[in-house]
Amino acid sequence: VDCWIVTLDADNGSSETVEIRVTKGGKLTLPECTFGAPTGATFYGWSIGEEIYSEKEEISITKDTTVKALWAVSSGTAGDNCTWTFDPATGTLTVSGSGRMTAYAKDNRPPWYDLKDKIKKVVIENGVTYVGSWAFEGCTQLTEAILADSILSIGPSSFKDTGLTG
Numbered sequence: 001v002d003c004w005i006v007t008l009d010a011d012n013g014s015s016e017t018v019e020i021r022v023t024k025g026g027k028l029t030l031p032e033c034t035f036g037a038p039t040g041a042t043f044y045g046w047s048i049g050e051e052i053y054s055e056k057e058e059i060s061i062t063k064d065t066t067v068k069a070l071w072a073v074s075s076g077t078a079g080d081n082c083t084w085t086f087d088p089a090t091g092t093l094t095v096s097g098s099g100r101m102t103a104y105a106k107d108n109r110p111p112w113y114d115l116k117d118k119i120k121k122v123v124i125e126n127g128v129t130y131v132g133s134w135a136f137e138g139c140t141q142l143t144e145a146i147l148a149d150s151i152l153s154i155g156p157s158s159f160k161d162t163g164l165t166g
Contacts, residue, residue, distance in 0.1 A: 004061045008046075010035035011068040022061045029058045033069055041071040042088045044114050054117070072114035078102055078135075082128055086112060091120030091141065101132035103155050110135050117141060126150050131158045139163070 003021040006028055010016040016035055022028050032055045033043040046053045047068050075085040082097035104110045119139045126148040133155025142162040
């Protein structure tokens with residue numbers, strides 16, 4: 001046989017897989033994920049061993065390979081009285097509640113960090129008074145932030161290395 005078998009594994013608690021045949025010496029463009037997400041999770045990439053790849057990324061295939069879907073939590077807490085949700089259809093992360101968001105750091109990343117390449121818009125709703133430090137650092141696709149009038153301060157590096165301008 002002159003091809004390798006690439007098995008896409010949903011890795012979502014089901015046994016769902018898809019097999020793709022790739023000509024030996026060939027490349028595979030990783031597809032968009034069509035697997036059902038586990039409850040409360042959002043797809044954020046593919047993995048082969050420890051390496052993480054994006055949808056539509058081209059990879060070389062040199063042997064039969066299993067490629068696993070990676071899932072990130074899509075909602076949770078962002079402070080004592082703040083919660084967050086991520087809408088994968090729009091790329092919008094919304095923080096709601098009251099009071100201060102958690103202050104994060106390089107060694108204490110926010111719970112949505114695995115989604116950083118998917119976040120296009122941030123909405124901080126009325127009632128939240130502080131945007132946590134390092135909260136959206138590295139969200140390179142982030143091009144819009146809507147901050148409620150209740151915001152009293154923004155922590156250092158909150159929007160560092162994002163797509164925001166101006």
